[in-house]
Amino acid sequence: MSGCPFGHTSDPADADRSGEPTAVERSGEPTAVVTSQEAADGDSAAAASTGTSRFSRRGLLSLAGVGGAGAVAGLAAGFLGHDVVTAASASAATPDPGASVIPFFGQHQAGITTPAQDRLHMAAFDVTTEDRKELIRLLKDWTAAAEAMTTGVPTGKTGAVDGPYDAPPEDTGEALDLPAAKLTLTFGFGAGLFEKDGKVRFGLDGRRPDALIDLPHFPGDDLLPGRTGGDLVVQACADDPQVAVHAIRNLARIGFGKVRVRWSQLGFGRTSSTSRTQVTARNLFGFKDGTNNLKVEDNALLDEHVWVSSTARPSEQWMAGGSYLVARRIQMHIETWDRTSLREQEGLIGRTKGAGAPLSGGDEFTAPDFALAGREGAPLIPLDSHMRLAHPDQNDGVRMLRRGYNFTDGSDGLGHLDAGLFFIAFVKDPRTHYVPMQLALAKGDTLSVEYLKHTGSGLFAVPPGVEAGGFIGEGLFA
Ligand SMILES: C=CC1=C(C)c2cc3[nH]c(cc4nc(cc5[nH]c(cc1n2)c(C)c5CCC(=O)O)C(CCC(=O)O)=C4C)c(C)c3C=C
Numbered sequence: 001m002s003g004c005p006f007g008h009t010s011d012p013a014d015a016d017r018s019g020e021p022t023a024v025e026r027s028g029e030p031t032a033v034v035t036s037q038e039a040a041d042g043d044s045a046a047a048a049s050t051g052t053s054r055f056s057r058r059g060l061l062s063l064a065g066v067g068g069a070g071a072v073a074g075l076a077a078g079f080l081g082h083d084v085v086t087a088a089s090a091s092a093a094t095p096d097p098g099a100s101v102i103p104f105f106g107q108h109q110a111g112i113t114t115p116a117q118d119r120l121h122m123a124a125f126d127v128t129t130e131d132r133k134e135l136i137r138l139l140k141d142w143t144a145a146a147e148a149m150t151t152g153v154p155t156g157k158t159g160a161v162d163g164p165y166d167a168p169p170e171d172t173g174e175a176l177d178l179p180a181a182k183l184t185l186t187f188g189f190g191a192g193l194f195e196k197d198g199k200v201r202f203g204l205d206g207r208r209p210d211a212l213i214d215l216p217h218f219p220g221d222d223l224l225p226g227r228t229g230g231d232l233v234v235q236a237c238a239d240d241p242q243v244a245v246h247a248i249r250n251l252a253r254i255g256f257g258k259v260r261v262r263w264s265q266l267g268f269g270r271t272s273s274t275s276r277t278q279v280t281a282r283n284l285f286g287f288k289d290g291t292n293n294l295k296v297e298d299n300a301l302l303d304e305h306v307w308v309s310s311t312a313r314p315s316e317q318w319m320a321g322g323s324y325l326v327a328r329r330i331q332m333h334i335e336t337w338d339r340t341s342l343r344e345q346e347g348l349i350g351r352t353k354g355a356g357a358p359l360s361g362g363d364e365f366t367a368p369d370f371a372l373a374g375r376e377g378a379p380l381i382p383l384d385s386h387m388r389l390a391h392p393d394q395n396d397g398v399r400m401l402r403r404g405y406n407f408t409d410g411s412d413g414l415g416h417l418d419a420g421l422f423f424i425a426f427v428k429d430p431r432t433h434y435v436p437m438q439l440a441l442a443k444g445d446t447l448s449v450e451y452l453k454h455t456g457s458g459l460f461a462v463p464p465g466v467e468a469g470g471f472i473g474e475g476l477f478a
């Protein structure tokens, strides 16, 4: 514990821990905020020039050392009420070199095409209230909290330590001293929000988009009810797991009495890159994953395959600019895999393990040649390989934006790790962009048939981004 009443440490080593020198924050200066596009472009220099800024969690805390606790409390009352604070001048807003803030507001929700962070905490909630006004209140409160936390600010007007001594704090506190860590919060609505047990909920008659289907049962599915479904979902991604967990925990706390957590999933080691500025990471099979993913730079392809268009059917109009989130908890039989030869592993994926190049030759980003045959006349990229079966050429040109994470959730009690890939994909329409491919993989992909088991599932309509003053999904309630 530091001597500071706000738990702030003044150890310079701490500032360096995340790779984000915080001299700016330490002096109480505002922290630079990156616009969605700049964040997507990974352009922190451009971000610096915008001058949009507000005080960070750490900046506020460090003010205690500058102006004393009273000054901080006064500032907290003003700043923590979710009003965006603009810097007096752009030059005052010295950029945070870590560009640790990804703005919550924007045309699309953050956490889809913004560069995938290292950590995930996703939670699905059942809505327990049947009162439309309470649901809207919750979405407004979540919007305010999300905007605060993604900016690195505690939730509520008084945060973790400045509220009445005899009341529970408005923020749980475990993210005090931590930077925003590129936290993004992405919200989605499940089918159960619209109707449950044959009854329409929240007056949302006729508002359920046709694309928000009940996913069919796929061959090999072994879904657990406690890991499947949900009326609401929140995807928290950050470069610090504590920041992601803090976000989900505080949203759950704010929702007390209106929602309860149905399932939640922690993830590490992103298994996809969503920007060409990122290197391709590896999944728990040891293969590069995300090589041929859709990337933020592929604007036209994103419009074609990820974003719901403004010319969508009337029942989907409120979704224009949004997307559909498919979540699948996929257990990987890693012990069996680890006893499989390298030759077979590469044949199952269709790429080399080292470089991630297609088995038809070239480097990681060389286009695969599915027709090229080896000495014995068989195609170099096997007919039952995962890459061949998932490639757009085999799927009517369909593509998806994958944004999954590795997980290990202890052991299965039978001597194996419960490990795998928490598959997340954003698509324009799951009927065309997910179901047919999943069916093909479940039937013909030897990787899926012999090494994978789907144990959890969810499909959620992710509304478009929120403008300042608005709230998550407000078009649905208009
Ligand atoms: C239904 C969609 C998909 C599921 C489920 C899925 C699971 C899954 N994938 C890997 C490993 C790799 N997948 C790769 C490529 C790839 N996978 C999908 C779809 C699903 N994967 C697509 C659309 C693609 C891209 C195909 C292409 O355009 O070439 C790769 C190769 C590298 C890459 O491009 O990402 C790997 C490796 C695992 C381990 C897994 C479930 C646990």
Ligand SMILES: [Fe+2]
Binding pocket: 386, 390
């Ligand atoms: Fe895949």
